[in-house]
Amino acid sequence: MKKHSIEAQRLLDELDAELAANGAAAGRSLGWSASERQIISMAADAIDRGVELAAAYAEAVDVKDKIKVSTKIRLQEMATTRLLSKVSTAVPARESLRSIKARNAVNKRWHPDAG
Numbered sequence: 001m002k003k004h005s006i007e008a009q010r011l012l013d014e015l016d017a018e019l020a021a022n023g024a025a026a027g028r029s030l031g032w033s034a035s036e037r038q039i040i041s042m043a044a045d046a047i048d049r050g051v052e053l054a055a056a057y058a059e060a061v062d063v064k065d066k067i068k069v070s071t072k073i074r075l076q077e078m079a080t081t082r083l084l085s086k087v088s089t090a091v092p093a094r095e096s097l098r099s100i101k102a103r104n105a106v107n108k109r110w111h112p113d114a115g
Contacts, residue, residue, distance in 0.1 A: 005051045008044040015040060018089040026091040036087050043083040050076045 004012065023030035032040065053076060057069040107114060 002045075004044050005048045007051055008047040011047060012040065012044055015087070015089060022089050022091050028091065030089075030091065039083050039086050043080055043087075046076055046080040046083060050080065 019030050019032070050073060053069055053073045057066060057073060060066045060069055
């Protein structure tokens with residue numbers, strides 16, 4: 001597993017803690033899906049790049065260089081925000097009775113031998 005920056009590791013730890021707390025509050029054990037793990041990994045990588053860009057901004061002397069780097073930083077922040085908006089630590093809602101009945105009806109039609 002790749003070593004992340006302190007900022008990215010902090011985010012990973014906070015997301016895991018939030019998911020565990022929400023699961024404990026609901027009396028359920030929650031985990032990340034494969035797609036959520038990938039998105040979270042991509043967000044951590046984006047945060048790592050943001051840290052590198054912030055260091056480059058701090059080292060930049062010329063105003064033109066600072067403007068270029070700050071533009072990249074803003075784009076990186078927007079990308080990170082977009083990725084994190086796709087991840088939720090909330091407990092999934094219970095399935096409605098209507099959805100359960102509809103699924104059962106479909107299963108009876110397409111799989112009549114399934115009992």
